[in-house]
Structures are given as C-alpha cells and as structure tokens.
Amino acid sequence: MIESVGNGRMWVLSGSASSYAFCLTGADELLHLHWGPRIRGVDAEALAAQGPPPYWPFESQLDGHEEYPVEGGPRFVRPSLSVRTETVRGTEWTFGDAVVDGDELRLRFTDAAHGLGLTLHHRMRADADVIERWVTVAHEGDGPALELLRADAAAWTLPRRDRWRLSQLHGRWAAESLLVRSELTYGEKVLSSRRGHTGHQHLPWVALDPDGATEERGEVYGCALGWSGSWRIAVQQLPDGLVQITGGAGYDDSGLLRLAPGESYTSPVFAGLWSEGGFGGASRAWHAWQLAHVIPDARAGRPVLYNSWEATGFDISEEQQRELARRAAAMGVELFVVDDAWFGQRTSDRAGLGDWTPSAERFPRGLTPLVGEVHALGMQFGIWVEPEMVNADSELYRAHPDWVQHHPGRARTEFRNQLVLNLAREDVQVYLWEQLDGLLSSAPIDYVKWDFNRCFTDAGWPGEEYPQKLWVAHVHGLYALLDRLRAAHPGVAFESCSGGGGRIDLGILSRTDQVWTSDNTDPLDRLAIQDGFTQLHPARVMAAWVTDSPNLQLNGRVSTLRFRFVSAMAGVLGVGGDLAEWSEEELAEARGWVDLYKKIRPLVQHGELHRLRAPEGGLSAVQYLLGDETVVLAWLQAQHYGEQPPRLRLLYLLDRVGPPIRRVRTPRGVGCGYQAAADGGFPRFAARRPTTTRPPIRKCEQVAE
Ligand code: DGJ
Numbered sequence: 001m002i003e004s005v006g007n008g009r010m011w012v013l014s015g016s017a018s019s020y021a022f023c024l025t026g027a028d029e030l031l032h033l034h035w036g037p038r039i040r041g042v043d044a045e046a047l048a049a050q051g052p053p054p055y056w057p058f059e060s061q062l063d064g065h066e067e068y069p070v071e072g073g074p075r076f077v078r079p080s081l082s083v084r085t086e087t088v089r090g091t092e093w094t095f096g097d098a099v100v101d102g103d104e105l106r107l108r109f110t111d112a113a114h115g116l117g118l119t120l121h122h123r124m125r126a127d128a129d130v131i132e133r134w135v136t137v138a139h140e141g142d143g144p145a146l147e148l149l150r151a152d153a154a155a156w157t158l159p160r161r162d163r164w165r166l167s168q169l170h171g172r173w174a175a176e177s178l179l180v181r182s183e184l185t186y187g188e189k190v191l192s193s194r195r196g197h198t199g200h201q202h203l204p205w206v207a208l209d210p211d212g213a214t215e216e217r218g219e220v221y222g223c224a225l226g227w228s229g230s231w232r233i234a235v236q237q238l239p240d241g242l243v244q245i246t247g248g249a250g251y252d253d254s255g256l257l258r259l260a261p262g263e264s265y266t267s268p269v270f271a272g273l274w275s276e277g278g279f280g281g282a283s284r285a286w287h288a289w290q291l292a293h294v295i296p297d298a299r300a301g302r303p304v305l306y307n308s309w310e311a312t313g314f315d316i317s318e319e320q321q322r323e324l325a326r327r328a329a330a331m332g333v334e335l336f337v338v339d340d341a342w343f344g345q346r347t348s349d350r351a352g353l354g355d356w357t358p359s360a361e362r363f364p365r366g367l368t369p370l371v372g373e374v375h376a377l378g379m380q381f382g383i384w385v386e387p388e389m390v391n392a393d394s395e396l397y398r399a400h401p402d403w404v405q406h407h408p409g410r411a412r413t414e415f416r417n418q419l420v421l422n423l424a425r426e427d428v429q430v431y432l433w434e435q436l437d438g439l440l441s442s443a444p445i446d447y448v449k450w451d452f453n454r455c456f457t458d459a460g461w462p463g464e465e466y467p468q469k470l471w472v473a474h475v476h477g478l479y480a481l482l483d484r485l486r487a488a489h490p491g492v493a494f495e496s497c498s499g500g501g502g503r504i505d506l507g508i509l510s511r512t513d514q515v516w517t518s519d520n521t522d523p524l525d526r527l528a529i530q531d532g533f534t535q536l537h538p539a540r541v542m543a544a545w546v547t548d549s550p551n552l553q554l555n556g557r558v559s560t561l562r563f564r565f566v567s568a569m570a571g572v573l574g575v576g577g578d579l580a581e582w583s584e585e586e587l588a589e590a591r592g593w594v595d596l597y598k599k600i601r602p603l604v605q606h607g608e609l610h611r612l613r614a615p616e617g618g619l620s621a622v623q624y625l626l627g628d629e630t631v632v633l634a635w636l637q638a639q640h641y642g643e644q645p646p647r648l649r650l651l652y653l654l655d656r657v658g659p660p661i662r663r664v665r666t667p668r669g670v671g672c673g674y675q676a677a678a679d680g681g682f683p684r685f686a687a688r689r690p691t692t693t694r695p696p697i698r699k700c701e702q703v704a705e
Contacts, residue, residue: 115141
C-alpha cells in the first residue's frame with residue numbers, strides 16, 4: 001500500500017507489518033523518514049516536522065538522511081550515483097513527478113546540465129515486508145555521452161540506535177555462506193565481488209541488528225542484492241552514528257556504462273527487509289517473499305536427483321550412466337543428471353568446453369537413447385552445461401579466438417584451463433542460443449545444470465569503444481539467454497552452479513529453480529553452510545547431495561549414511577555417490593531415506609524454517625512447519641566427558657498437556673526426529689511462545705532410530 005501525503009511530496013509504503021517513508025523538501029532533497037513498524041501518513045508528517053539535524057561545522061546536514069545520495073554539492077558520504085561528461089561531474093537534480101503504479105512508486109528527477117533522467121523505483125508488496133528498490137538512469141538529451149561511473153540500486157538508511165552489529169555470509173570455494181557477526185564501527189565496511197560473478201566470497205547480503213537480536217526475537221534489518229556479476233555493498237557508519245548501506249552492480253566507481261543519447265541503464269534490485277522476529281523471523285520473511293515473488297514456479301516441489309560427478313568425474317560412458325540410472329531409479333530418485341564430460345572432446349578439464357554436441361566416443365548414439373531409458377525408468381533427465389566458457393582446445397576457440405574476453409597484446413589467463421566468452425557480443429549470444437536451444441530441442445531434457453567455473457581476469461574487448469561495459473553486459477547477456485531458453489522450453493528447470501555456490505543471488509534465483517549450494521558435500525561442513533544459506537534463501541532452492549564416505553573430494557571424513565542423508569534432507573535432496581559401489585544394504589537404507597524425504601518434502605521445501613540450534617554447538621537442529629505438521633532434523637556431533645546430549649526445545653511442542661506421547665529423542669551420534677502424521681492421534685501441546693500466529697501442531701510422529 002502506498003500513501004501519499006504532504007501535498008504529494010511525502011510517501012509511506014506499507015507491507016504486512018512494516019512501513020517505509022520518505023519526503024521531498026522544498027529544495028527537492030529526498031529525505032528518508034522511517035523504516036520499521038507500520039506508521040500512517042500523519043506519523044510521517046510528524047517525523048518530517050522535526051526539522052533538520054543540528055548544524056555541525058565540517059559536516060553535511062544531508063549526509064545520512066538522503067534516500068539516494070548523489071555525487072556533488074554539500075555531501076561527503078559515498079555517493080550512490082556518479083555521472084560525468086568530459087566537462088561536468090556530479091548531479092544536481094530537479095524533481096519531476098511521482099507515479100504510483102499498483103504497489104510501485106516511481107519518482108522522476110532530471111539533471112538539465114547532463115540531459116539526465118533518473119527514476120527511483122520503490123515497491124512493497126502487500127503480502128511482504130520486503131522493499132524492492134532499483135533505479136533507471138537515462139540519457140535524455142542530445143549532448144555528449146554520459147559516463148555512468150556508479151549507479152547503485154539503492155541507499156538504505158537505518159534508524160538511530162546506540163550500536164549496530166553486522167551479519168554477513170562470507171566464504172570461499174567449498175566453504176560458502178558462513179555466517180559471521182561483528183560489531184559495526186565508524187567508517188565503511190565494503191563487501192564485494194570483483195570477479196564478474198556473484199562469487200563464493202560473500203553472498204550479496206547483510207543484516208544489521210541493534211546488538212541484541214536472537215534467533216527468534218529482536219529487530220533485524222537486512223539488504224540483499226539481485227545481481228550475478230561484480231557488485232558492491234558498502235555499510236557506512238557516519239560520524240554522528242547514523243548508518244547507511246549502499247549497493248549495486250560493479251565493484252568500484254571506475255565506470256559501469258557509457259550512455260549515448262537515448263540509452264538507459266536499469267540497475268538490479270536491492271531489496272531491504274525489516275523484521276522484529278529476530279534472525280529467524282527475518283529469514284522466514286525473506287523466504288516467503290522469494291517463494292512468492294522471485295523464484296520461478298516456486299510452488300512446485302523439487303525432485304530428488306542423482307548426479308555422478310563426484311563418483312565418476314570425467315570418466316563417463318552411456319552404459320555406465322545407464323547402470324547408474326537403473327540403481328538411482330530403484331532408490332526412488334526422480335531426476336537423473338548427466339554432469340560434465342558428455343560433449344565434444346571433454347575427457348578432462350583441458351578440452352571441449354564450447355562444443356555442445358554429444359561426444360561421439362562416449363555417446364555414439366547421441367543423448368536420445370539414454371534420455372529415453374531414464375524416462376522409461378520413471379525419472380526426469382538433466383544435463384550439465386557451462387555455456388559462458390571455452391577451452392582453448394575446442395572447435396569453438398579454434399574458429400573464434402576473438403570471442404573470449406581479452407586485452408589486445410596481453411596474455412589470456414586460463415583458470416581451470418578455460419577462458420571466458422564475451423557474452424556482451426551479439427555473435428556469441430547467437431551462437432549460445434543456437435547451441436542451447438538446439439540441445440534442448442534435440443532430446444526431451446527436463447533440467448539443465450548451468451555451471452560457471454572461473455572468474456573474470458582479462459575483461460577486455462578489443463575494438464569496442466567502451467570495453468568496460470562488458471562487466472554489466474555479460475550479466476545481461478546471461479539473463480537474456482536464460483530468459484529466452486525458459487520461454488522457449490517452459491518445461492525445463494534450471495540450476496545455477498558456479499563451482500558450487502559461486503553464483504547465488506536474487507538475480508539468478510529469479511531465473512533458476514534451484515542452486516548448487518557448495519561443492520563441499522561433507523555432511524558436517526554442510527550444516528554450517530546450510531545454516532548460513534538459509535539466513536537469506538529458502539530450503540526449496542538449496543540443493544544438497546549424499547555422497548560417498550570417506551569424503552574423498554574434500555577431507556576424507558567418514559560418516560554414516562544416516563548422517564549424510566539427514567544433512568542433505570534439510571534442502572533439496574540429491575544423491576551423488578558411486579552407486580555401483582554401494583552395497584545392497586546401503587542401497588536399501590538409501591531407499592528408506594529417499595521415501596522418508598518424499599514424505600517430509602512439502603514441509604522442508606515449503607514450510608516455515610526455524611533454526612533451533614546453530615551448528616557450532618554439539619547439537620544443531622532445524623524445524624520446519626507447514627499447516628498442522630512439523631518436521632525436525634537434528635544433528636549431534638561428538639560429545640565430550642560422557643555428557644548427556646543437550647536438550648532440544650522444539651517450537652510449539654514444548655510442554656505436553658495431553659497423554660504421554662513418544663518422546664522426540666536426540667539419538668547418539670547423529671540422526672533426526674521426524675514429526676508427521678502417525679497413528680491419527682493428535683497429541684495436545686502448549687506452544688513455546690510463538691513469534692507468529694499459527695494453528696497448533698496436530699500431528700506428531702517420531703521415526704528416528
Ligand atoms: C563444478 C560443479 O560445482 C560440480 O558439481 C561439477 O558440475 C563440476 N563443475 C563439473 O566440471
């Protein structure tokens with residue numbers, strides 16, 4: 001809902017439990033007023049009537065108060081917008097008009113000196129507390145080109161509090177999404193990717209709480225960026241203690257795009273959320289919003305998949321994949337995925353990328369017979385691709401060495417023996433469309449795992465007047481390809497993978513059905529990765545595989561099949577072990593876990609997620625709630641001194657008031673408690689103080705141990 005007051009120069013956007021307000025002064029300064037609990041227009045007017053902050057020498061009265069600080073004039077904060085021509089730098093805007101279009105507000109400004117048009121977009125949907133913000137910058141004049149050095153999607157202003165704590169999700173390959181919290185101090189904290197993709201190093205998200213939020217209580221502000229290229233989020237604590245968070249595409253201010261007359265740039269969405277339900281409440285609000293408004297076809301459950309990458313690597317054949325498919329089907333798998341090495345001369349990572357036709361040696365009859373067999377076994381068929389890359393040893397590179405990003409006269413860096421195609425080029429776009437559309441038309445493929453296995457290093461574009469633009473244009477090219485493929489092949493689901501979790505963000509999630517969370521499939525390490533991942537994203541997109549023990553891919557750790565399954569069942573379950581080596585007992589046990597997962601899948605993939613205990617303690621657990629059913633997955637690590645395992649306090653099930661029920665136990669070692677319909681008896685429980693209003697749990701069963 002959008003309320004406009006103050007002679008049409010003040011706006012209050014309200015969602016299900018929160019409001020966001022800002023206003024224009026007589027001098028066309030756009031000042032932030034409120035972000036937090038719901039307010040009305042009169043409250044916003046009262047806030048505006050409080051007048052300007054005190055005057056302090058050497059400080060700006062605008063800093064920390066503007067909704068979108070531009071470069072120039074009396075400002076010293078990091079600008080969100082930085083534009084220049086050859087002679088003029090900075091922006092002086094004049095307010096144009098405000099348009100309310102459903103749940104979106106558009107404010108238009110112009111800068112006559114540049115011929116620049118700037119539109120600030122704010123959208124808050126009635127069923128959510130997420131504010132979606134983005135900007136459009138257009139060259140509306142006929143003068144010289146405008147160089148857009150920086151155009152953040154938004155600047156967020158937090159209310160005044162005594163202190164703030166910053167939460168972030170940092171990582172690296174095989175250790176993504178690890179949650180850390182630290183006190184925010186004066187100055188700037190910058191999180192970014194300068195790699196051309198979202199990166200393993202940070203999820204583009206921050207959360208700030210006024211030092212004291214818990215998992216279920218307290219105020220939390222969060223911001224998340226929907227962009228799959230290089231990006232920057234800067235959290236600034238200003239001299240007077242106010243905090244602003246800016247974020248957008250590009251990792252610095254050295255140039256995003258050059259706009260000729262008639263051209264425009266639309267930033268990605270930078271979304272913000274306020275919650276007073278603690279970190280858990282904030283996560284659930286993010287999840288609900290993504291499931292309702294970001295992730296395509298989110299109501300559909302994701303199938304249990306099998307993928308042999310960890311087991312077979314590049315050594316694959318049609319017959320081997322058939323045999324694995326038969327075993328996977330017997331286990332109850334629903335989607336069989338052929339990973340790397342099915343195409344061209346791809347027998348190692350040294351060759352073949354770019355040549356997207358089945359290998360004549362490994363698939364002499366093409367993919368169709370295998371797809372047919374997989375379908376006959378009752379499973380969907382999936383295929384791996386890495387379209388943005390090329391090996392130097394490939395037909396494609398031999399034919400088009402100029403299609404890769406490179407600087408003239410400079411070395412071409414090969415990470416994992418591969419180069420990055422310049423997706424900003426029209427001819428590359430055409431080639432990839434033809435290859436991928438051809439692949440998806442050649443056989444009834446149901447799923448594509450879209451990988452990206454190296455960062456940008458030599459982002460040059462010989463012959464192009466403004467090569468810098470490829471950083472943004474590459475991402476737009478990727479999005480355009482995905483959008484076109486989804487439109488042409490609506491039955492095909494897509495997974496975003498980048499050497500594990502190197503491309504997880506709201507932008508890619510608006511075009512993909514799930515993400516590969518991490519190449520780390522060790523079930524213990526995964527608990528922390530998954531805990532971090534679910535701070536922002538729902539379990540519905542968090543792919544997790546059960547692989548072999550010992551975990552030879554990473555750390556040699558030995559773990560039970562039970563632990564591996566229960567760890568992976570916290571997201572979209574997959575199996576990635578060498579089934580040819582699994583014993584009959586293991587296959588039978590696995591079948592049982594897959595069956596169980598299918599029963600609890602609606603709760604895991606679409607239920608409310610409550611992190612009961614974080615993985616750093618000896619016992620961690622996640623509880624999912626959907627309607628009147630609940631599931632608890634719990635993991636117990638090694639205990640010291642013969643101590644009893646800690647007790648697990650379940651939500652809504654704490655204090656029984658009815659006849660005895662089977663106790664939810666935490667098994668020694670690792671395991672899970674599973675709550676679902678059992679004997680039809682409905683035990684009665686008094687709920688532990690809920691943070692949301694929901695019906696009592698009516699069904700309860702324990703099947704662990
Ligand atoms: C990296 C991915 O994360 C793996 O799952 C696998 O698909 C390999 N690439 C294949 O090269």
